[in-house]
Every structure is written in C-alpha cells, then in structure tokens.
Amino acid sequence: MDYTISASYYQNDKWSMLWPESETITVPPNDVSTVDVTLVTPIDLQTGVYQGFLNFQNDRHEVNAPVSFVIKESITENDSTILIKGKQSDEILYGNGYTKGAFDMVNRYMAGDWRQYYFDIQNEFVNSAAIEISWTSDDTNLAVFVMDPLARIVQTNVPSGVFGHFLGWPSLDWLGNTPFSQGGGFFPVKNKDDASTVLYVPINQTGTYTLLTHSTLFGGNSTTEPITLAAKFTNISSEDMSQYIEIITEDEISSDLEKTTKNETQTSEKEPTPIESTVTSDDLDSLLLTGIGIGIGIGIAIGIVSIIVLRQKSVK
Template identity: 25%
Template sequence: QPLSHTSRRRPPSTPQCTSGIIEPGQTLYVNGKIKVPTYAAPTVYQRYIKVTVSYPTGDTKTYYMPLSYTVYTTLSSPFTSKYLTSGYRYFREPYTFDKIKGHNDWGWRYEAGDWRVFYVDITTPDIWTFEVQAKWSDLYTSLITYTLGPDGEFAGLYYGESVSYHYYIGAGRFLWMNTGIGRTPISRSVKTFPTTTYRYGLYPQSEPVKQRLGVYTVIVRTATFGGSRLPEKFSVEVKPIRRGKLLPNTPQGTTGEVSTYLRIPYPVTSLTPMVGFSPYPYFTYQGMCTDANISPTSYQGNYRANYPFRFRLEWENVCGPDYRDDISVVYAAEIPYLTVYYRYGGTYYQYTDYYPFEDWVITAGPYFTWWIFGGPE
C-alpha cells in the first residue's frame, strides 16, 4: 500500500513539487494521500515519509517521519458476513495480521500474549448484534476476543457478549478454553455476541440515542500458544444478526408498556430476561424512580434457531418527567450447541453454555436533567 505524497510551499498558488528550497523562517507543507487497495485487511498500518535535506554546507541528511493509520471494513447489511483476516499482507509490515506467535511481553501480567486488532464499521440499525468468531489450528492454542464499541466502551458488560469466556490463573497464565460444537469439546474456536444496544454497567452516550452505530474494534489475543516455532495462522469472522423488534430507539414517557421480540440464530433450551438499571453515571436517579417488569419471565423447552421470543416490558417512573431512568433488559440464553469447555490435566470439562443478549430503553427526562445534585454530566 504505497503512500504517495507531494509537497509545496506557500502561497497556495505555488505549483506542487517533490522538492523545494526553504529559506530561514519558512515552512514546507507536505500533502499526503493514502491509497488503500480493496484487498487490505481492516487493521492498523505503519508507514513513514522519507525526507532528504541538503544543507548550504553541503551536508545531506535523511529523516523518517513515522505515521500510522487504520483501515476498516463495513457491515451495511444484516445478511452479509466479513472475514477480517482475508486481506493481503504487505511484505514490509512489522507483523502479520493473520498469524500469531508465542512471544509474550509482560509475561507476568494479564496482558501477556500476542495481540491483533481489527475494525468494523456498522452502518445500519438493522444489525442489532453480531457474532464474532476466532478460529485457530493448533490443539494447544487458545484465543480470547474482545469487542469495543464506537465510544471505546466494551460492547456489552458480560462474558459471551463483548469478551469471550476465559479464566485467568495469574502470572500471565490462562486455562485453555474454546467454544465446542454441541457436546464435542474441541472446535479450536471462540464465539461472542457483541451488541449495538449495550448499556448495563456502562455509561450512555451524551445524546439520547441508544443504538451505537460506527466503527467497532475487534481484538484477538493469545491465552495459550501451542509451542510451534512457526507463526500460527488464525481467522476472524463477523456475522451480523438481524434485529427482531427491539425496544424503542427514542426516549419514552414516564409510564409505558411496549412489546418486543428477538431471534437467536442457534437452538435455545432456555431464555430468561433480566430487568435492571445501570449504576452509571454515578449520582443520578438510575433505578431510584422506576418500577419495571417484563413478561413472560422465561422460556423453557427446545426452541429452533431463529424462534421469535416475545416479551412485554412495563414501567412507571414515579419521579416525573425531569428524571431519566434507563431500563436495561439482558436476555440470558442457554445454547447447548455453543457449550464452552476448558481443559485441565488432559481432561475436558463443561464451563457454561449461557450467552447474554442485551437491549435497553430510555424513559422520562432528557439526558442533562437527571443528576441528583443538578447540572450536566
């Protein structure tokens, strides 16, 4: 991915050139143009601008001005998935975006591991949540994924939502884990379901809009590494999940009731909704003014993939229209097909098969009038 550049001196009418004479006190402006080919992977790139300076003394020096930029891919339809590791690797890159190694800095801390970062721009509100799957090949390797929203917060507070299930032992060591296939404990992959309507345990946006559209950051890192001396290839896929009927996207009144339904793209044996209020921001009326309940309280049985789970949410804000409460609904889905396993002493054990899916609604007052002590956030 070449970086083409031209330079010019002021005034703007001066023709662009690739070299020029700079008098004392003058400035030479460099205009850069980044050309990103269609096969570029959506990750971070590093480049430099090479500048050769000839001084009146006859000396010549070369300077390198480093720069970095990010490339993202776009999810504009709930029917199209993307492989984030399917791009072309430019041979000058400092590391391979689709391969990991066993080299660990900070080997005594949680951050120990080999990390990769990818970017996905979600542009349509039809995408409620999306499935992130990371796959590898070595039997003894295990990966962890994290997903951050456009505001830099985790795209959901829970394991299985924005962060794949994992267990940190300490001193930079993790248990081996993966998402099985049914009752088969080894799939060499992990799955999560980040949502665009995350709220519980996190801060809201400054504007009263609940759904976060924009560039999401998908992070992949090693938990364990198989020990090969060669880099190990891995893949990352994001698969959008079409929304059902979500809770309203705009602020609601002090009292109300709405119907909603969601579909989960895997067979489900149990689905339980949990109503709550995020404690953040601090010193607000969150959860102090509103009574809320949802019905039915659960679904129990064998439900096919994409079955429409229907609910009804009711609330009453007794503090009045000047006090905002955000009602979060977290749906805990039991999905046996996606059972998470861990390995200990050569034996595989079931860890969990529950995955959270999240939605929320804004009720009552505007954003800047909900503080107990008054004043904006």
C-alpha cells in the same frame, strides 16, 4: 538441545499507497514546513491497522516518521457476512489474518500480540453480530474483546467474573500478579474447542465497533500463526424486523404507485383513451319504435299541410 532461530526484518522500500505532493521540501532555519501526503488504498484491503514510515533525509541527517492508518469494514446491509483469512504477503511481515507468538508469562498483562479489526455499522436495524475466530495450534489461546463506538467493552470470551469483582482481574484467563512481576501468566480459556472461540455481540447503535484479539499463549510451532475471522451482522429482534419489513414494503408500494402514476400520465399524454359503450337488444327495440313514431308523425304533418294548400287553391 536442537533449536531453530528465525529473524524477521524490515527493508526500505517505496510504499505504493502513499503519494507525497513533492519528493523535495525546503525547511527554513528555525522554522517548519508542511508537506501533504495522499493515501490511496486498494479496495480489497482487509480491515486492520497498517503502518510504515515517511523518510526524510538530507546530506547530514535522516529521520523515519512513523505513519499508521486504519481500514474499516462497512456494514450497510442486514445479514452482512465478513470473512478474513490469514494469507501470505510480500509487503509486510505478517498480515491482519495472522497472530504472532510475542508473549511473556512473567511480563505485564498487555504482553502478547494484539490484532485489531474495525466494523463500521451503518445500518440501524443491525443489532447483533455472531463472530467465530479460529486458529491452527491447540496450544495457542486468544483472548477476544469487542468495544462499541464509545470504547466500552461490550463482549469478550474471557469475562472477568468474580475475579474481576473482588480482585480486580481484567479477565478470567489471567493468573494475577506475582511477587516479582506484574504478570502471573495466563491459563487457556476456550468456549468452543481447542482451536476456536465464538462470541455473540450486542449492537446498540451505529458507528465503529472494534474487535481486539490478544495472543496470551502461543503454540510455538512458527513465528506467526494464521487465524480466520468469520462474522455475520444481523437483526434478531422480531419487533425491529417487522418495522424494517413494513418500511421496506411501504417504500416498495410507494415506488410502485409512482411508477404506475407515471405510466398512466405518459399514456394519457400520448393518445386519448377510447370510450367503450355497450348497447343491449332492449335498447335497440326502443330506439326502433321511437324512430317509427317520429316518422309517422312527420308524415301526418306533411299530409295536413298538403290538404290545406289544395283547399286554398280551389277556393280561388
């Protein structure tokens, strides 16, 4: 029988994302010492779990302390779309966009590669997510679970159904215990086609939702297999969306009113507003007659005064 052996291994290398405050520390006898380490992650780092080691050594002893951290994908806007693709990396054995063929048909239920993805829902109007996960080989099968911020499973593509109710099985694709082991193998259960699965996830609160993929069967064509995760976070409730639109509209109207008021205030401070008036032909006629009447009255008064003055002079 022809076969191929492949080996993967870790090599000691500096971890560029970790910055210890000092490369040398002193630990007194029978005592402890504290060292601060700063984590600086690239902005394009995909969601998932990242792991490595902190190495401590002296002349006679060496210790590798495991370190891991989680990158979350923040969902701040409604109708947000996330795409995660398997891509090669020189820094790790296989990235978050890959699943590994590490499963055993006669081992425990947990056997097989698990991958984790984290989505931090910050927009309270997002109440659902549509997720599609696809892979390469038709012989590979992934069981997918989604947990809410309280660690409750709220969706899966392999629900336990009647087997979970009566037999306590964790999922539909599991074949139960055998007389000689905890694992009875897995059967492929796919709800879309041979190389993909879809889920609809209800989102009832803000917080971090966790998506777990479990490689229960593996095609075996390579050590790892690329997977693609596409997710869209949105709101499908017409009532909630109408409230969301109303709030946005009210905010926009308030903003427009503030801008208009500010502009009017600035205009009034800069220059006085001219007052415009309109005079009709009838108004002009009445003004003309009034002026003539006033002129005649003044003329008569002047004439009377003149006559009185002349009479007084003639008498003298």
